[in-house]
Amino acid sequence: xxxxxxxxxxxxxxxxxxxxxxxxxxxxxxxxxxxxxxxxxxxxxxxxxxxxxxxxxxxxxxxxxxxxxxxxxxxxxxxxxxxxxxxxxxxxxxxxxxxxxxxxxxxxxxxxxxxxxxxxxxxxxxxxxxxxxxxxxxxxxxxxxxxxxxxxxxxxxxxxxxxxxxxxxxxxxxxxxxxxxxxx
Numbered sequence: 381x382x383x384x385x386x387x388x389x390x391x392x393x394x395x396x397x398x399x400x401x402x403x404x405x406x407x408x409x410x411x412x413x414x415x416x417x418x419x420x421x422x423x424x425x426x427x428x429x430x431x432x433x434x435x436x437x438x439x440x441x442x443x444x445x446x447x448x449x450x451x452x453x454x455x456x457x458x459x460x461x462x463x464x465x466x467x468x469x470x471x472x473x474x475x476x477x478x479x480x481x482x483x484x485x486x487x488x489x490x491x492x493x494x495x496x497x498x499x500x501x502x503x504x505x506x507x508x509x510x511x512x513x514x515x516x517x518x519x520x521x522x523x524x525x526x527x528x529x530x531x532x533x534x535x536x537x538x539x540x541x542x543x544x545x546x547x548x549x550x551x552x553x554x555x556x557x558x559x560x561x562x563x564x
Contacts, residue, residue, distance in 0.1 A: 381400075381442075381514075381515060381521040381522070381523060382442075382515065383440070383441050383442045383515065385442070386441035386442040386458060386459065386460050387441045387442075387460070387461065388460060388461065389416075389418070389460065389461065389464070390416040390417060390418055390460040390461065390464035390465060390466055390546075391416040391418070391546050393416070393458075393460045393466050394414040394415060394416035394466040394546065394548050395414075395530055395532075395548045397411045397414050397458075397466060397468075397548075398411055398412065398413075398414060398524070398528055398530050398548050398549065398550050399411065399524030399525070399526070399527075399528040399550060400521060400522060400523060400524050401474070401520070401521065401522035401524075402468065402471060402514075402519075402520075402521055403475055403519065403520040403521075404503045404504060404505060404509075404518055404519055404520075405476075405504070405518045406475060406476045406479065407473075407475060407476030407479055407480050407502065407503045407504065408471065408473075408474065408475050408476065408503060408520070409471035409472045409473040409474040409475065409493060409555075410471060410472040410474060410550070411468060411470075411471055411550075412470050412471060412472050412549060412550040412553040412555050412556060413468075413469035413470035413547070413548065413549045413550070413553070413555075413556050413557060413560075414466050414467060414468060414469055414547070414548050414549075415466070415467040415469055415535045415536075415546055415547045415548075416464070416465075416466055416467075416544075416546040416548075417457070417464060417465055417466075417467065417546075418463070418464045419437075419461075419462065419463025419464055421464075421541055421544070423535065423538040423539075423540040423541040423542075423544070424437075424463070424464070424465075425437060425445075425447065426438065426463035426464070426465075433447060434447075435511075436459060436510050436511040437457070437459055437462075437463055437464070437465050438462050438463055439459060439511060440459065440513075441459050441460055441461065442458065442459065442513055442514055442515045443458070443459045443511055443512060443513050443514070444456055444457065444458060444459070444505075444509050444510060444511065444512050444513075444514060445457040445458075445459055445465050445510065445511075446500075446505060446506065446507050446509050446510040447507075447510070448507070449496070449497060449537075452497070453496065453497025453498075453500065453501070454497065454500035454501070454505055454506055454507065455467060455496040455497065455500060456468050456496065456499070456500055456503075456505045456509070458514055467496060468496065468499060469495065469496050469499070469547070469556075469557050470493055470494050470495060470496075470498075470499060470549075470553075470555050470556055470557050471492075471493035471499055471502075471555065472493070472550075472553055472555045473489055473492045473493050473502070473555070477489065477492070480492045480493070480502035480503070483501055483502055483504060484498060484501055484502050489555075490554050490555055493555060494555045494556065494557050495557040496557070528550055528551065529550070529551035529552070530548050530549070530550065530551065531548065531549040531550070531551050531560035531561070531562060532545050532547070532548055532560070532562050533545060533547045533549070533560040533561065533562055534546075534547060535547045536557070536558055545562075547560060548560075
């Protein structure tokens with residue numbers, strides 16, 4: 381993977397990330413669910429311009445934008461074009477299952493990374509990684525081996541721009557945060 385992959389429209393990148401491998405240190409798995417957010421999107425943290433909280437979204441592509449959701453859960457996004465990013469919503473856990481289970485307090489593989497907060501807890505992603513490049517250690521990104529069947533649906537957990545079909549998931553995955561029904 382390189383910076384050019386992420387230097388594109390977030391919707392394009394979000395769909396293309398389905399099936400990729402994403403690791404932090406010795407934990408990670410296959411990306412099975414993503415959501416796109418653009419700078420002109422009222423649901424995006426970047427919609428009203430740069431702030432201390434969202435500054436990473438206006439930084440270079442392929443860097444993390446990490447924030448707390450509802451003051452409780454960390455969420456990890458990968459920056460694309462300025463002001464846009466892809467939220468990594470879910471992984472199919474593959475590597476470091478014991479460590480992820482310990483961090484999450486469950487051995488149920490399906491429950492380890494089936495949501496953005498769970499994913500960050502399982503991989504140990506916190507605000508300390510905000511602004512860090514995912515193209516170098518301690519991260520590992522591997523391109524998908526083949527083009528998967530990708531489901532498309534409306535984003536969830538937001539109250540604005542809910543009609544945008546910018547949520548993507550791997551068809552047949554049992555690790556999605558919520559079901560997606562439409563295949564594109």
